[in-house]
Amino acid sequence: MMSTVLLRLAINRLPMLRPHEKALLEEIVDSETFFHALTVGLLSQIVGRSIRDVPFDARSVLDLARRDAEFLRARTIAAIPVGDTRYPALLREIFDPPYLIYVRGTLPDGAIPSVAVVGTREPTAAAVAAARELGAGIARSGMPVISGLARGIDIAAHRGALSAGTTGAVLACGIDQVCPSSHRSVAAMILARGGFLISEYAPGVAPQKYHFPARNRIISGMARGVVVVQAPSRSGALITADYALDHGRDLFVHAAGIDGVSGAGTRDLATDGAMIVGSADDICAEWGIAPSVTSQTGRPGTIAEVVNADDVARSIAARTRAELESELRRTV
Structure with missing residues (x-):
């Protein structure tokens, strides 16, 4: 058997x-x-159905x-x-x-809504700042931030969330890798801060072009709402927006990412009915959630507690990063 x-x-x-x-x-x-x-x-x-003849x-x-x-x-x-x-x-x-998900770390409590924050890999400076502030605000409100660990808006949202709470990353590669590899430190900090890494791909599987749209459906699927911070007309973030609509999720766009060529796709979403937000408070108000500046324990953290938590997290992250780098070398 x-x-x-x-x-x-x-x-x-x-x-x-x-x-x-x-x-x-x-x-x-x-x-x-x-x-x-x-x-x-x-x-x-x-x-x-007919499956193409592949080596098997x-x-x-x-x-x-x-x-x-x-x-x-x-x-x-x-x-x-x-x-x-x-x-x-x-x-x-x-x-x-x-069919199967590989998970490192701790998945969010399903009773607490998660917010996906996505956007272009080539954002404006204003959009980067907005994504980081949005990530921090969502995390301060006790909601996990979900994104794809990509360059640009994704990584800014993760970093913002890490400054105030937890975040999770959906990978387009095997669970033992980080793409791009330059974001291994952030991946390690995500785990050290009680977040998660998730992938539907087995260990050792390299990222492929078609993995990224598939990854986007998971980002949308895990969230109650999706915020597109900034996206040009042909951005992959618009695929996530399409998934959000298909999945019946709330779709938001950020006011900081609407103008100019870099915001053409975001602007189209707003024209089509996506709610424009300027901060996490707007999302909380839409969902009837009280905005919070406290820690997830329900009380403000003191400066000493925050510093101590950062020291512990950095220590754990250093070990986790070393492990991730070792696994990356093994698969190269």
């Missing part, structure tokens, strides 16, 4: 399958012998899954299937939720 965990890890190593097809395959495969017998032709029959060796995939299991266990990385109670409830509701 093949263990369910091993089977799921192996199935998630089949990128030619869509999330619901992976779930279907899990229902059918009941032994290693069956898995070993899988071919592209048999997979096509099981899922009911079932035994090698199963060996990779065994290594994944050891890797995840050694680093306390969770592999959470869509039917698990730990799986984010809002994410499970979307049309194509990931």
Whole structure:
């Protein structure tokens, strides 16, 4: 009898399958012998569509899954299937939720709304400042900030949130990597501050162009609302905005990112009905949440407590960053 965990890890190593097809395959495969017998032709029959002929060796995939299991266990990385109670409830509701998510750190409490903050990789200085301030304001209100750890608006929002609370990053690569690698320190600080890194891609999987739109659906799927801070006409952030509308999420745009060529896409969203906000207080007011300047413990933090927390976080982050760098070298 093949263990369910091993089977799921192996199935998630089949990128030619869509999330619901992976779930279907899990229902059918009941032994290693069956898995070993899988071919592209048999997979096509099981899922009911023609799968392009790609190099595929079932035994090698199963060996990779065994290594994944050891890797995840050694680093306390969770592999959470869509039917698990730990799986984010809002994410499970979307049309194509990931079959399996790999998680480092602590997922947010589902009872507390999360806010996704996204935008262009080439923002104006004003938009960067707005994203950072927005991230901090959302975090101060006790809500996690979700973004993609990309250059520009994403990283500014993460850094702002880290100054006041927690944040989480959705990766377009394997859970053992950070893309771009220059953001490893921020990823480490996210974990040190009680946040999370999440990916639907197995360890060692390099980022591909098509991973980023897929990643964006998770960013939107995990949030109650999405804020596009600044986006030109063809920005990938507009894909996240489209997902937000498809998912029934609240869509906001930031007042600081509407003007000029860099804000053409943001401006279009506002014209189409997205609510314009200038701060986290506007989102709180829309949702009936009292803005808060206290820590998440419900009381203001003293200067001494903040300094001590930063010292502890930096110490943990240094160790986490070293681990991330070691894993990155292993996969190169």
